[in-house]
Amino acid sequence: RVASYNPWVCLYWLSTGRTVGGLKLYHEDNLLSREQALRLYTQTAGWFSNENKVRGTIKVGQLADVVALSDDYFTVPEEQIKSITSVLTVVGGKVVYADQPFGKNSPPALPVSPDWSPVGEYGGYYHAAASRGHASQIVQPNHGHSMLHKLLGGGQSQQQSLWGTTGCGCWAY
Numbered sequence: 001r002v003a004s005y006n007p008w009v010c011l012y013w014l015s016t017g018r019t020v021g022g023l024k025l026y027h028e029d030n031l032l033s034r035e036q037a038l039r040l041y042t043q044t045a046g047w048f049s050n051e052n053k054v055r056g057t058i059k060v061g062q063l064a065d066v067v068a069l070s071d072d073y074f075t076v077p078e079e080q081i082k083s084i085t086s087v088l089t090v091v092g093g094k095v096v097y098a099d100q101p102f103g104k105n106s107p108p109a110l111p112v113s114p115d116w117s118p119v120g121e122y123g124g125y126y127h128a129a130a131s132r133g134h135a136s137q138i139v140q141p142n143h144g145h146s147m148l149h150k151l152l153g154g155g156q157s158q159q160q161s162l163w164g165t166t167g168c169g170c171w172a173y
Contacts, residue, residue, distance in 0.1 A: 011037045011073070012082040020082060034074055034081075066090045068102070 009020055014037035017026030032040065046056020055063050068088040071080060088105070089097040098106035112120040 006082070007041060008073075008084040009082045011041055012078070014040065015081065016078050022079075038073065063092075065092070 011034070012018065012020075014032050015034050016024075017028075017031050018024050043052075043056040046052040046054075049055075054061075058064070066088075067086045067090070070085045070087050071083075073081065073084060076084070085099070086097060087099045088095065088102040095102075095105045096107065098104070
């Protein structure tokens with residue numbers, strides 16, 4: 001299984017040392033606090049992608065995308081961290097996703113791409129209740145490649161040369 005692009009599954013792992021299935025892999029001495037994990041996931045990611053001058057911290061001159069969450073990351077029981085979702089996401093001053101209680105503000109959903117993606121069948125990020133009985137609990141394979149591929153206007157051969165024979169040259173694997 002490859003890494004999940006769900007930030008909450010990653011933050012759960014960093015702060016608990018447990019896999020999405022609950023297997024404990026790390027000793028307490030090797031865990032991060034929730035605040036440390038969030039800082040690592042946000043601020044350090046801006047540095048890693050060489051975008052620390054425009055993203056990663058909340059200050060003047062940086063991008064100010066905002067999300068309202070389903071739960072308070074700092075206070076929910078640790079097993080609920082991986083189930084946190086956005087109920088409102090604003091990027092560049094525009095609502096790009098909204099769920100209850102903000103659902104009336106939601107733009108139309110984008111089509112699933114590629115059309116054979118498990119996201120079309122199982123939905124997006126990990127949901128414990130929704131995944132019972134299914135072999136895969138993390139189903140968020142599309143992390144921007146399809147959109148970039150469409151922007152490049154390429155066919156299958158261009159996609160393979162761009163992403164390699166496995167279909168992805170992403171450093172995150």
